[in-house]
Amino acid sequence: MPMTQTSEAIRDAIRDAIIDRRLTPGTKLSEADVGKLFHVSRTLARAALQALSYEGLVTVEKNRGAFVAQPSPEEARQLFAARRLLEPVILSEAASKLEEAHSHHLKALLQEEGRLRNEHGQIARRAEIKASGDLHLALAQIAGNAVLTRFMEELVARSSLVIAVYGQSAISSCGHSEHHDIVEALEKRDLAQATALMLHHIDHIEADLDLTPKSGSNLRDVFGG
Amino acid sequence: MPMTQTSEAIRDAIRDAIIDRRLTPGTKLSEADVGKLFHVSRTLARAALQALSYEGLVTVEKNRGAFVAQPSPEEARQLFAARRLLEPVILSEAASKLEEAHSHHLKALLQEEGRLRNEHGQIARRAEIKASGDLHLALAQIAGNAVLTRFMEELVARSSLVIAVYGQSAISSCGHSEHHDIVEALEKRDLAQATALMLHHIDHIEADLDLTPKSGSNLRDVFGG
DNA sequence: CCAAACCAGATTGTATACGATTTGAGCAGG
DNA sequence: CCTGCTCAAATCGTATACAATCTGGTTTGG
Numbered sequence: 136m137p138m139t140q141t142s143e144a145i146r147d148a149i150r151d152a153i154i155d156r157r158l159t160p161g162t163k164l165s166e167a168d169v170g171k172l173f174h175v176s177r178t179l180a181r182a183a184l185q186a187l188s189y190e191g192l193v194t195v196e197k198n199r200g201a202f203v204a205q206p207s208p209e210e211a212r213q214l215f216a217a218r219r220l221l222e223p224v225i226l227s228e229a230a231s232k233l234e235e236a237h238s239h240h241l242k243a244l245l246q247e248e249g250r251l252r253n254e255h256g257q258i259a260r261r262a263e264i265k266a267s268g269d270l271h272l273a274l275a276q277i278a279g280n281a282v283l284t285r286f287m288e289e290l291v292a293r294s295s296l297v298i299a300v301y302g303q304s305a306i307s308s309c310g311h312s313e314h315h316d317i318v319e320a321l322e323k324r325d326l327a328q329a330t331a332l333m334l335h336h337i338d339h340i341e342a343d344l345d346l347t348p349k350s351g352s353n354l355r356d357v358f359g360g
Numbered sequence: 361m362p363m364t365q366t367s368e369a370i371r372d373a374i375r376d377a378i379i380d381r382r383l384t385p386g387t388k389l390s391e392a393d394v395g396k397l398f399h400v401s402r403t404l405a406r407a408a409l410q411a412l413s414y415e416g417l418v419t420v421e422k423n424r425g426a427f428v429a430q431p432s433p434e435e436a437r438q439l440f441a442a443r444r445l446l447e448p449v450i451l452s453e454a455a456s457k458l459e460e461a462h463s464h465h466l467k468a469l470l471q472e473e474g475r476l477r478n479e480h481g482q483i484a485r486r487a488e489i490k491a492s493g494d495l496h497l498a499l500a501q502i503a504g505n506a507v508l509t510r511f512m513e514e515l516v517a518r519s520s521l522v523i524a525v526y527g528q529s530a531i532s533s534c535g536h537s538e539h540h541d542i543v544e545a546l547e548k549r550d551l552a553q554a555t556a557l558m559l560h561h562i563d564h565i566e567a568d569l570d571l572t573p574k575s576g577s578n579l580r581d582v583f584g585g
Numbered sequence: 586c587c588a589a590a591c592c593a594g595a596t597t598g599t600a601t602a603c604g605a606t607t608t609g610a611g612c613a614g615g
Numbered sequence: 616c617c618t619g620c621t622c623a624a625a626t627c628g629t630a631t632a633c634a635a636t637c638t639g640g641t642t643t644g645g
Contacts, residue, residue: 165596176630177597185407189414198597198636210506217507220453224445281435282442286511390626401600402627423606423627 145173145183153192153203154268154295155261160205164193191293204296208346211297215341218290222271222337223330225287226317228278230326237277241318244270245311252311264295270314274321294340301344313339367407370398374408378417378428379493379520380486385430389418416518429521433571436522440566443515447496447562448555450512451542453503455551462502466543469495470536477536493520495539499546519565526569538564 149169152158169180184201187193195201206214229237244266251263268291275287313336320329374394377383394405409426412418420426431439454462469491476488493516500512538561545554 167596178629178631181597182410185410186414189411200597213505213507216505220449220505220508221446224449228445280438280441280445282438282515283445290507392626403599403601406627424608425626 140173140175140179142175142179142182142186145169145175145179146186148173149183149187150190150192150292151265153187154292155265156295156299157261158203160203160296160300162203164201164203166200190289192296204293205300206293206297208301208348211301211344211346214290214293214297215337218294219334219337221283221286221290222274222333225275225278225283226321226329226333227326228280228283229274230321230324230329232277232279233321233324238322241270241273241277241321244273245315245318248311248314267311267314268292268295270318297344298340301346303345304343365398365400365404367400367404367411370394370400370404370408371411373398374412375415375417375517376490378412379517380490381520381524382486383428385428385521385525387428389426389428391425415514417521429518430525431518431522433526433573436526436569436571439515439518439522440562443519444559444562446508446511446515447499447558450500450503450508451546451554451558452551453505453508454499455546455549455554457502457504458546458549463547466495466498466502466546469498470540470543473536473539489520492536492539493517495543522569523565526571528570529568 149158149164158164164184166177166180166184169184170177173180184193184195188195188201192204193201194204248263248266248270251259251266271291272284272287275284278284313332317329317332317336320326320332374383374389383389389409391402391405391409394409395402398405409418409420413420413426417429418426419429473488473491473495476484476491496516497509497512500509503509538557542554542557542561545551545557
């Protein structure tokens with residue numbers, strides 16, 4: 136299907152597939168297979184996989200190959216801890232720079248998210264997962280710091296992976312209304328309220344996770360052989 | 361000189377050289393040259409350069425090659441803005457987790473920094489630059505979040521690049537006493553004071569920068585050709 | 586029958602080959 | 616003398632080749 140050629144395009148395509156869970160954690164990503172799929176040589180496939188490993192979405196084991204990452208419970212905890220620390224900061228920056236155009240954009244994202252929520256089927260579910268992350272990224276963009284935005288992109292992407300591994304409820308994009316309330320508080324310039332709601336929101340997402348080590352997991356993953 | 365073989369080792373060696381300014385911004389890093397220098401093929405040299413570009417230390421221009429990054433004034437501003445937002449958070453986390461062993465480590469770093477300050481010669485200056493960054497990194501490690509630590513590593517490394525381009529005073533590792541005071545406040549569990557000192561410290565570093573666009577800059581860099 | 590060595594297939598690690606693009610020098614025309 | 620073209624050297628982009636490593640099944644000795 137893909138007519139892509141550059142390693143960046145391949146990286147983006149695989150990243151999207153990981154984020155909306157068409158590729159599940161632990162899946163082997165052989166260089167030859169990726170190359171064939173995108174009609175390029177192993178060289179470019181390898182470059183794309185290496186890029187994804189820098190983003191923490193893929194783990195490469197020497198002489199064994201690349202796999203969609205399976206974050207450990209500890210990694211998951213640290214990831215959400217980082218989000219709890221970073222997102223309030225981003226919210227604060229975003230609040231101080233919020234303008235009319237930003238509000239429109241946020242409202243449009245919320246509306247799209249709500250629309251997807253009422254649709255059925257896996258395609259809609261995947262789009263909803265992505266839309267949910269996009270709202271957090273939109274806030275980072277409003278904050279207007281390219282460095283922070285990149286950090287949030289990594290956090291959101293890896294969070295999707297964590298939810299794929301440890302999420303319990305079928306769809307844990309969780310409170311759409313929570314997103315709505317956060318944006319509402321932000322527009323009212325009520326930073327304290329927005330921050331409180333954001334932390335609550337992250338708590339909710341993490342509460343849906345079961346971070347007790349899975350019993351049926353791969354022995355190699357357990358012992359890191 | 362280097363007997364390294366893996367692309368990771370090459371990446372680390374080049375990163376160190378960039379951070380302590382043996383490699384200055386704008387320097388061309390040709391794949392063939394890097395490969396020859398480390399006795400590997402272009403394949404591994406290229407992988408190392410690509411890794412560094414993900415860290416923001418190297419920019420690769422299509423069909424032209426890799427160069428030590430020259431952050432723009434705007435990038436520099438955003439970088440320090442991000443530090444002003446992140447470091448207080450890290451300080452707060454570090455304060456809540458500070459133990460005896462951590463204090464010893466911090467004191468040792470301060471002492472080493474002071475020792476280097478009293479030495480002369482370029483080698484000592486470079487070591488001092490690195491030591492200065494190491495203190496900020498040590499604080500991140502005490503905070504105990506691997507994600508935040510990685511973010512700080514990137515920020516500190518890129519900051520060194522910014523100082524190399526825009527720093528005015530010969531040696532802008534700046535207040536050694538400032539580092540000392542921050543650690544002191546931290547050990548007294550005076551988070552407010554430690555945070556204030558940290559922000560002050562970052563202000564001082566940034567105050568030493570001249571972020572007005574350089575006149576003699578490369579036309580290609582100006583217009584991004 | 587079981588355990589350990591072994592071999593074949595598959596996959597990654599690294600180097601090299603070759604085409605494509607850029608760049609700067611030299612030359613021809615104005 | 617200046618402008619613009621041509622071309623060769625250098626460098627990057629990508630594919631391919633071959634060596635090293637891992638894996639799983641088979642054989643062999645007990």
